Amino acid sequence: MRGTSLAIGQAGERQFETGWGTALNRVVAGAYPLPQPGTFTAGSGGGTSTLFAQPDYQRRKVPSALSRRYGGTPMRVVPDVSAVADPYTGFVMGQTVGGQFGLSTTGGTELACSLFAGMEALASTGRATPIGFANPLLYSLKASSFHDILPGRVPLGAATPDPAA
Incomplete structure (x- = not known):
């Protein structure tokens, strides 16, 4: 499983998806303090x-x-498949701890694997037999069933609203 950075529009349409790699460079006082793209902190890969x-x-x-x-x-x-894993473009969760409600983002390959397992569970619903080891089935599907996640050709920046704001 490879993790990706995924951006969707207001209508739920896929705007871009690229391999997840966090080159973190926070904006401070309206400017980037480090040369772009910043310091690599995490990401996914394959080979x-x-x-x-x-x-x-x-x-x-x-x-x-x-x-x-x-x-x-x-x-x-x-990898054979990939799904969103970037904590900055991943999921926003709400939780109450000690009576205080807060929002936070989550990501990582644990998010991507959970999402894919959920999709596979839905795809198994109503089947006479379970999917089981999915790789042979996935590779037998038409190429048009998927889209390739290709490396970006230019630096990519993404902004995520602060869930605490």
Whole structure:
């Protein structure tokens, strides 16, 4: 599972999605105190295995440039799927602790994995048999069922309203 930064518009439409990487540079007194993009603090990734051979379900689906990155035998490429994990574009939660209500944001791959598990549970509803190990099924779907999350070509900035404000 790879985490992404996801932006949606007011009508719920997807505006952009990119690999999650937090290069944090908070605005102080109306300016960035560090050169852009800031200091890397967290993020997600993926790549080509040097240990595990390419599974059957990735054959003819994963580009050779990725599976043969190290030459020779095609190798396993990860991630298979991704979902929103960026704590700055993730979920805002409300909770009451000690009688005080507060808002906070949450993210991380634990958010992405939970969201994907929920989507898979919904997709399993009404099926005669459970989905089980989903990778072969996911790779058998048409490419148009998904959209690639590609690295951005220019620095990307996102602003999140302060939930405490």
